[in-house]
């Protein structure tokens with residue numbers, strides 16, 4: 001195959017590749033950086049420039065890029081047996097992966113429903129819950145409670161329970177199935193409110209919603225332990241546990257969406273129990289499950305949920321949900337190798353060791369005048385340069401800030417991909433101390449340069465800078 005020139009990549013991309021979250025006004029006119037190679041925590045663009053990958057792909061490249069072992073495991077599986085139909089058969093590689101995952105989940109979460117990614121994991125989890133309630137003879141119990149700023153995916157159902165306002169603007173959604181609680185970001189609380197009081201209020205939101213909607217109508221609460229693409233929102237301490245208790249007391253299931261927090265991001269296979277002291281009814285995962293080497297996801301269901309509607313309780317039902325590629329052998333081979341590498345290299349332990357440095361460097365950016373908030377946990381972080389987190393009229397300014405920081409950081413050797421004016425970080429988990437310092441040095445310089453630009457150009461600055 002002939003090598004494409006930079007111009008060809010750009011024009012073919014613009015003409016034929018409709019990207020996720022494409023701003024349609026600019027469609028066909030963008031000049032995206034083309035990533036052509038990657039190794040460790042670095043990606044290399046079409047001009048041969050090496051950049052640190054701050055977001056770790058899309059929160060997914062846990063073990064780093066360019067692992068030949070991963071390529072070998074996948075190619076060996078593809079040569080031996082690239083596919084089997086999960087509708088009628090099974091295979092040792094997929095059965096083994098299901099077992100390895102069940103061994104690492106908390107409580108009795110032992111049933112792995114394999115999917116093709118995170119959206120389909122969330123979608124399948126909700127469909128399973130609806131299916132279960134139908135079998136249990138309570139077809140009214142269908143509403144899923146979610147939260148503002150949550151992101152759970154891009155299928156019709158997973159998007160319907162996603163609460164990022166701007167993403168919902170132009171799309172239809174299953175409004176009758178979803179209910180949203182207010183933002184749980186402590187930064188947005190009134191100045192005279194303590195974090196503890198804020199936590200009480202946000203927990204009360206859940207209970208009020210369940211009682212107002214009627215527990216007989218509410219099927220589940222879905223929550224990312226930390227809201228990732230909503231801007232690394234870390235709810236106040238104890239929030240998750242208290243929400244689980246409320247769910248239990250109203251017979252509402254708890255889906256912990258660990259698509260981002262699973263597979264080591266917070267230093268554990270899963271964060272629900274290890275970090276947040278909850279054993280949910282369902283965990284959804286994807287991304288880090290294969291470190292992004294190949295698409296795969298899963299909804300992991302508790303024994304209780306499955307057993308209650310199995311065997312003599314099944315009422316003849318068939319769980320008619322699943323995918324051609326459920327438990328795909330090449331994906332399973334990649335996931336097994338990924339687990340092996342994480343274990344062998346002590347990557348979870350490494351994350352726990354390097355977290356204090358990562359979080360300290362992140363917080364230090366809060367000293368810069370353009371920065372409104374810094375927050376994070378484990379190897380997840382966000383530098384929020386929103387002009388005013390509660391205002392809607394500062395959006396153009398926010399986009400300008402994010403775009404500028406991104407451009408400066410790329411010049412300096414760091415890929416950011418800002419979410420409006422928020423720079424989110426989830427680097428490959430194998431990042432070293434030196435690389436971590438280098439990443440934050442670049443970001444600090446990128447923010448300083450952006451501030452200088454804005455002052456020089458007389459731009460409208462966030463209130464706190466005037």
Ligand SMILES: Cc1ncc(COP(=O)(O)O)c(C=O)c1O
Pocket residue numbers: 117118119120122151152153154224228229257258259260286287297
């Ligand atoms: C928490 C969470 N859930 C679900 C998804 C959807 O995953 P996917 O893009 O693999 O469909 C994402 C994607 O970013 C996510 O962050």
